[in-house]
Amino acid sequence: MAETDISGYVNNLQQVLLARKDYLDRVELVKLKDELRIFQSSFASLYNIFLKKKLIDEDPYKQESKISEIEVPDASPFQDVKQLSIRLANFDNQLDFLVNFYQLGMDYLNLDRIKRIVGLIRYIDWVNLTPDSQSSVTRAVAEMSNNSKAGVDSLTLSIIGESLTKLSRNTAAAMNTLRELNIYYRENYKLTVRLNITGSMSAGDATLDNIRKKMPSVMPGSPFYKELIDEIIKEDYSNNSVEIRDAILNSLMVKEEKPKIVKPVVVFKNILLDGIQVIGSASNSLFEISTKLLENQNILESRKKTFFETIKDLIRQITNAEPEEVIHTIEKLDESRGVPIKEKINFHQFIEDLAKKTKILNSFVRGPAYQKLSAMAEDQIISYLDKNIKDVMFLHKTLGALDDFFKTNVIATDRDKIKGIKPELSALKNTFVKANQLLYEYNAQKEEEEQLKHLGINPAAVSETHASPKPGA
Secondary structure, three states, X not given: OOOOOHHXXXXXXXXXXXXXXXXXXXXXXXXXXXXXXXXXXXXXXXXXXXXXXXXXXXXXXXXHOOOOOXXXXXXXXXXXXXXXXXXXXXXHHHHHHHHHOOOOOOOOOOHHHHHHHHHHHOOOOOOOOOOOOOOHHHHHHHHHHHHOOOOOOHHHHHHHHHHXXXXXXXXXXXXXXXXXXXXXXXXXXXXXXXXXXXXXXXXXXXXXXHHHHHHHHHOOOOOOOHHHHHHHHHHHHOOOHXXXXXXXXXXXXXXXXXXXOOOOOOXXXXXXXXXXXXXXXXXXXXXXXXXXXXXXXXXXXXXXXXXXXXXXHHHHHHHOOOOOOOEEEEXXXXXXXXXXXXXXXXXXXXXXXXXXXXXXXXXXXXXXXHHHHHOOOHHHHHHHHHHHHHHHHHHHHHHHHHHXXXXXXOOHHHHHHXXXXXXXXXXXXXXXXXXXXXXXXXXXXXXXXXXXXXXXXOHHHHOOOOOOOOOOO
């Protein structure tokens, strides 16, 4: 064996690992946190769908579990749904702990903790999620994923598909980063052993037994990794130790890259989601308008009734008959012909439909509908956005006609009591105009990108795009 200069290699290794640690902390750990966050969120969506579809049971003790360290759930074969439910609840808790409470920092992580995180990420094989998997948990989740798609709406179906895609993609991405971290901690462990034990040993003394004997007193609490100790002996005392060390140093070295000027790239989906939130804000104007129209209707009905109208009301009360429909004839402009047309409106049915639409639009801003839409494909979001813009435009025209109706049909003495809705109509118009502008911006920029791609040009390299405007901007 050719014993070479160990101290020189140790000094070089220290410098390289220090730079590597800084790079991993600044770049790779940031990426890992993002990947794990998406991974956890995707599983949580899928887990909640399993619960709603009654494919698994709610674990009554789920919220009571206390976690201090990552523990991979039991992966052995299980007997019933109850055991599977407990394992998936534990898996969900472990992911939540990892993402929201775990110390993902270079000084806290080590080989054991990396191993635990890898085990958790690979607990379910999302990349090969098939009913014939060797893992009993993976088989069960694959079957549940297929069963959960039966009899659901398009939004839920889209969430299931998107969650499964993200879980597979993020598993691969997270594993790449975890491998990089694992390489660093392996070499750092070997460096620590060299500094404390083998650095002063001769080739004859550097044996597994001698190193194992020294470790408890020199490195108390440190695990003994036989595989890594074997690597140290080979790298420091074999005939080709120089070549092995050079290869290690080269693999750990952080490549210096010249900073590239990258122009911002439009996230097209975000433009559409901004449009969804903008059109959703129409709910505020519609609510105010509904309130005023109901007050105007009460004023219209408060006029003195004729004798026969009073008798009809009395008969309906005695027989518990449904209230008589209130039909208003409004006048709207037929824009295709440029002439006014008359239209009959069932007032109370219209107000009821308006309330439903207001609730739907409000959920685009604050409710679960926005989260579901966020998981949908762009063409689906376009369909929802376009439909709701048209709905609000139609309502704007009808509400304007109703405003004119109340102002012209109330008796003269009550005319001052009628509440106009012009300010709300103006705000409503601004809303669908802004939403339409975002839809136009999406289509224009998408078309421009497609044209550049058709010409074989990278859009990010030649055109500077603008960030999509915020809702209400």
